Amino acid sequence: MTTERGQGKEVQKITLPQEQLTALFELSKRINQINDLQQLLRELLNSAITSINAERGMIILVDESGEYYRTVASDLLKEKDTTFSKSIVKATLEYRKTLLSADLRSDVRFKDADSIRKLGIYSFICVPIIVPFKDRALGTLYVDQRVHIKTFSQEDAAFLEAFANLAAIAINNTHLVERLIDENIHLREEVGKIYDFPGVIGKSEIMQKVFHEAKQIMDDDCTVLLTGESGSGKEVIAKAIHYNGNRKNKPFLAINCGALPETLLEAELFGSVRGAFTGAVDKQGLFQAASGGTLFLDEIHHTSEAMQIKLLRVLQEKEIRRVGGTKNVKVNVRLICATNEDLQKAVREKRFRQDFYYRINVVTINVPALRDRRDDIPLLAQHFLEKYARQKAKSMRGFDTKALGALSAYDWTENNVRELENEIEHAVIFAKDAETIGINDLSERIRNTSDTAAVLIDEGGKMLNYHDFERKYIEYILLQANGNKAKAAKIMGIPRSTLRGKLRKYRIGQ
Numbered sequence: 420m421t422t423e424r425g426q427g428k429e430v431q432k433i434t435l436p437q438e439q440l441t442a443l444f445e446l447s448k449r450i451n452q453i454n455d456l457q458q459l460l461r462e463l464l465n466s467a468i469t470s471i472n473a474e475r476g477m478i479i480l481v482d483e484s485g486e487y488y489r490t491v492a493s494d495l496l497k498e499k500d501t502t503f504s505k506s507i508v509k510a511t512l513e514y515r516k517t518l519l520s521a522d523l524r525s526d527v528r529f530k531d532a533d534s535i536r537k538l539g540i541y542s543f544i545c546v547p548i549i550v551p552f553k554d555r556a557l558g559t560l561y562v563d564q565r566v567h568i569k570t571f572s573q574e575d576a577a578f579l580e581a582f583a584n585l586a587a588i589a590i591n592n593t594h595l596v597e598r599l600i601d602e603n604i605h606l607r608e609e610v611g612k613i614y615d616f617p618g619v620i621g622k623s624e625i626m627q628k629v630f631h632e633a634k635q636i637m638d639d640d641c642t643v644l645l646t647g648e649s650g651s652g653k654e655v656i657a658k659a660i661h662y663n664g665n666r667k668n669k670p671f672l673a674i675n676c677g678a679l680p681e682t683l684l685e686a687e688l689f690g691s692v693r694g695a696f697t698g699a700v701d702k703q704g705l706f707q708a709a710s711g712g713t714l715f716l717d718e719i720h721h722t723s724e725a726m727q728i729k730l731l732r733v734l735q736e737k738e739i740r741r742v743g744g745t746k747n748v749k750v751n752v753r754l755i756c757a758t759n760e761d762l763q764k765a766v767r768e769k770r771f772r773q774d775f776y777y778r779i780n781v782v783t784i785n786v787p788a789l790r791d792r793r794d795d796i797p798l799l800a801q802h803f804l805e806k807y808a809r810q811k812a813k814s815m816r817g818f819d820t821k822a823l824g825a826l827s828a829y830d831w832t833e834n835n836v837r838e839l840e841n842e843i844e845h846a847v848i849f850a851k852d853a854e855t856i857g858i859n860d861l862s863e864r865i866r867n868t869s870d871t872a873a874v875l876i877d878e879g880g881k882m883l884n885y886h887d888f889e890r891k892y893i894e895y896i897l898l899q900a901n902g903n904k905a906k907a908a909k910i911m912g913i914p915r916s917t918l919r920g921k922l923r924k925y926r927i928g929q
């Protein structure tokens with residue numbers, strides 16, 4: 420049957436009646452509530468059929484090969500009644516256009532279609548279910564009229580198209596959910612294998628040591644000081660300690676001590692009483708809110724001397740007093756502090772109180788800079804790639820060798836893991852929707868480093884020592900000068916005698 424091909428009337432922009440809009444709106448709310456795709460599609464279909472007064476309705480989903488693999492029938496349909504015209508569905512899928520026949524008996528496009536006549540259909544609408552950015556239609560939403568003579572209209576078709584869009588979103592979501600579940604299981608297995616803390620990545624020896632230390636103090640109440648450069652993962656470790664330790668069912672609260680002026684920080688930490696200072700309200704502080712849990716004080720070096728004295732008191736007395744308050748209240752909070760400053764030096768320079776320093780560094784864990792654990796870079800990069808590909812619904816799966824080499828060679832001095840994460844998110848946004856990230860998908864500064872790094876490393880990826888580097892340099896220049904030593908010395912900008920000495924030293928051309 421070729422008559423219907425490409426002839427499907429396109430539906431123009433049409434204003435829908437109020438009750439149909441309401442039906443759509445109600446359904447759009449249901450989409451995020453129902454996880455069972457079959458149930459969701461059935462609800463969708465029943466609602467669509469009632470709204471346009473159709474007799475029968477089906478959602479027919481197809482797989483990649485075009486096989487009809489799942490049909491959902493409206494409640495009123497009996498099992499045997501679920502026959503549909505494959506040629507109608509096929510044409511709708513192929514042309515990704517709505518097919519509508521108001522009255523089949525007088526529709527010349529279908530005059531030769533015996534199968535349709537056999538089904539006794541008067542009127543039908545078949546709408547493709549299309550997900551944006553996918554070139555394949557997922558299936559069709561199909562309604563028809565057999566017993567009663569009712570002719571479907573353009574408005575009915577427009578309405579069904581809106582429904583089909585909702586169905587597309589629903590199907591896409593559930594596929595996503597199914598995939599997510601798979602990946603989570605996979606990830607958890609991985610976690611059991613290499614990582615000590617779920618979600619915290621680090622197989623390098625130095626990170627394994629960090630995990631080991633963290634595990635030892637997980638269930639203790641001792642104050643912990645986490646040191647390390649910005650973005651190295653201090654907060655991640657703090658959370659891992661909390662969520663794996665015996666306080667895990669109580670809150671983990673965090674505050675950046677450098678982000679607020681003194682008075683506000685104090686009110687934030689200890690709470691305040693109305694009228695204590697301009698704008699003060701009756702409010703519980705973080706120490707109380709985190710009761711039984713952990714309080715993470717980030718950038719602790721930003722606290723003033725007065726604040727350090729107050730915090731020291733809390734640690735010793737285990738009680739707080741609200742700003743403007745008169746009563747002391749007992750608190751039970753574990754403190755984890757973090758800093759990217761050398762606090763010992765700050766103490767020596769009298770910028771940080773010694774007594775407070777000793778009180779908070781009962782245990783100190785240093786989170787190493789990313790460049791000191793390059794083994795972890797590929798793992799972290801892959802982790803972030805999966806995270807952002809999923810988030811942005813892109814299909815990127817991995818990196819090519821060159822890109823991975825460049826990421827591993829880069830120093831990440833500005834923001835360590837956070838900087839790497841940003842780089843990967845950026846790459847995912849701008850990369851062509853291909854499977855792998857290549858060197859050209861990375862930012863210029865990383866590409867450049869990789870060019871420089873390439874001449875500075877040996878075949879095993881290790882940095883050349885100076886001796887090997889100089890030898891490599893001389894050999895390269897000699898090659899450029901076709902073995903002419905005078906010319907080579909000139910390019911190098913050194914006297915000929917110096918070059919001769921170096922050639923002897925490196926036994927080049929001897």
Ligand SMILES: Nc1ncnc2c1ncn2[C@@H]1O[C@H](COP(=O)(O)OP(=O)(O)O)[C@@H](O)[C@H]1O
Pocket residue numbers: 618619620621647648649650651652653654655656757836837840
């Ligand atoms: N080991 C790790 N595994 C997974 N993600 C990490 C790891 N270390 C850091 N990150 C991520 O890098 C970013 C910066 O980490 P964060 O803990 O905030 O650093 P810091 O507190 O040292 O500034 C966060 O988005 C965090 O999720």
Ligand SMILES: [Mg+2]
Pocket residue numbers: 650653654717
């Ligand atoms: Mg931080």
